[in-house]
Amino acid sequence: MSENPFEAIRKACDSIGHCFQTHLAKVASVAGSSKASMFSFLTELKPGAVNDAALLPSTSDLERKITAAPLTKEELGRATWTLLHTVAAQFPDSPTRQQKRDVRELMAILSRIYPCKECADHFKEVLKSNPVQAESQAEFSQWLCHVHNIVNRSLGKQIFPCQRVNARWGKLDCLDRSCDLEGSNNLSFPL
Known part of the structure; x- marks a missing residue:
């Protein structure tokens, strides 16, 4: 970087x-x-x-x-990391138990359904060695940066300095904190 x-x-x-x-x-x-x-x-x-x-x-x-060509594996990877780092940036400073479970489950689901089987299998191994840490926004962002760097190392890519993670993937700039996650355990969404 x-x-x-x-x-x-x-x-x-x-x-x-x-x-x-x-x-x-x-x-x-x-x-x-x-x-x-x-x-x-x-x-x-x-x-x-x-x-x-x-x-x-x-x-x-x-x-x-x-010509509407399908994404390359590299484009998919960049998009996925952008999504995950943005989720981490928006993660609450004091998450509820449900939010902590949700983020662990998100990572587990990604390791099972990711469109690149080789990538998904590698991510499963990374998660086994590095369980999700999400007691706070800062912890989750740092954990994700660490995991991203593990993947980068395996691909021969540069390592990102995790102390700069918020400068690179900080909170979304939304009026009146409208992008913040709700802290309630009983959110209901229409299906």
């Missing part, structure tokens, strides 16, 4: 751009748009962006997204 704090912002913008392009490509494919007209549309969104590689992906990236 880069020491430059703006690198995280750039990556977040790239991720949002990827999401936008993916959804836009789906809309365009339904409407029967050609790849060339999709590229023209994207360049019209930001005048001058055609020559700015940081703002617009390469034509080959656009073509892959426009």
Whole structure:
């Protein structure tokens, strides 16, 4: 991970751009748009962006997204880690017993149904050696960072400094704490 704090912002913008392009490509494919007209549309969104590689992906990236290719194992992994770190960031400082059980069960379920069997089997082994620690938001975030680093090591990737986990995957910026999890054990959701 880069020491430059703006690198995280750039990556977040790239991720949002990827999401936008993916959804836009789906809309365009339904409407029967050609790849060339999709590229023209994207360049019209930001005048001058055609020559700015940081703002617009390469034509080959656009073509892959426009053809609605399935995710790669790497893309799935990045999306999963983003989700898990965001859950950890939103986890309460003083979770209820149910919330602690839920997060342990979430990890167990992921290790059973994850779309990549090799990854799921590895995650099961990691969980056996490193049981979920979720007595607080800080503990859960640090545990998840540690587990993520175990996976990164096995893949030959860089290790993330866990003391920076909140700077990288902090709480969502929601008005009036509307993203915070409720602390009640008796929440009911309509099915």
